[in-house]
Amino acid sequence: MIYDLALKIGYEYPSDVKDARHILRVRPLTERGQRLVTNRLTITPQPDESRADRDFFGNALDHVLILPSHDGLSVTMRARVEVNRARPDLAATPDVAEIRAMAAAARDSDGDGPMHFLGDSRIVRLSEPLTAYAAETIKDDQPIGEAMLAFSKRIREEFDYAPGKTTVSTPLEDAFARREGVCQDFAHIMIAALRGIGLPAAYVSGFLRTTPPPGKPRLEGADAMHAWVDVWLGPDHGWAGFDPTNAMLALDDHVVVAVGRDYGDVAPIDGVLITAGPQKTTHSVDMKEVG
Incomplete structure (x- = not known):
């Protein structure tokens, strides 16, 4: 493409x-x-x-x-x-418990090392409600790829995409409590929830296809710079993108501009x-x- x-x-x-x-x-x-x-x-x-x-x-x-x-x-x-991104085989990814253990033991200090995406950052803070929210959906024996797509779908189903209801300075805890916001809020919520259960998650800023293919619905967030989440699926599968605003993998509809710990980095x-x-x-x- x-x-x-x-x-x-x-x-x-x-x-x-x-x-x-x-x-x-x-x-x-x-x-x-x-x-x-x-x-x-x-x-x-x-x-x-x-x-x-x-x-x-x-x-x-x-x-x-x-x-x-x-x-x-x-x-x-x-x-x-x-x-041209290959669709990952989500069922073949390690289970959540394995990824948590590998991430905790990882010592790769390069910019894409999972250790940089496990704790608090400038905007994302770990919190008990968000950790509990992730734990309700994500189970230790699930393949992490399937668990991440399911979690993205839960956020899409339970949160209202509401432009103008939040700003770049709105705390993610407020957007979480109100169950509304835009792509930036949903990405921060997903990141905080995943880090709370020990899974490395990064913030991705980029572009989303403005006009959908014939017969497909228009994606939310296409009129501005978009945001989604990269999740570490282990050393063999690396990082993969999940878009909680649209409950989908970030594949050929998404163009990456910058990656960081949260919006403050990008x-x-x-x-x-x-x-x-x-x-x-x-x-x-x-x-x-x-x-």
């Missing part, structure tokens, strides 16, 4: 900004089953300095510095990406600037199949 992607992010500031520094995480990755074919990033105002980099988790970063006064920022990323734009008053933000995504 080949897709053309377009991401546009805009900011309007209430007063002029000078000496703005930003870190962008908007370029799709070349990773398992996914290849970045072409990519172009346009930033207005044009940066005085720009440097490409990789973070600890292997995500593509762009460090930019804008010195002149400006009252807005525009970031446009266009890319062509080829996606936010599309971080930065340091000085202004006064609230800023306005616009955000649009398009993902078209071209081959």
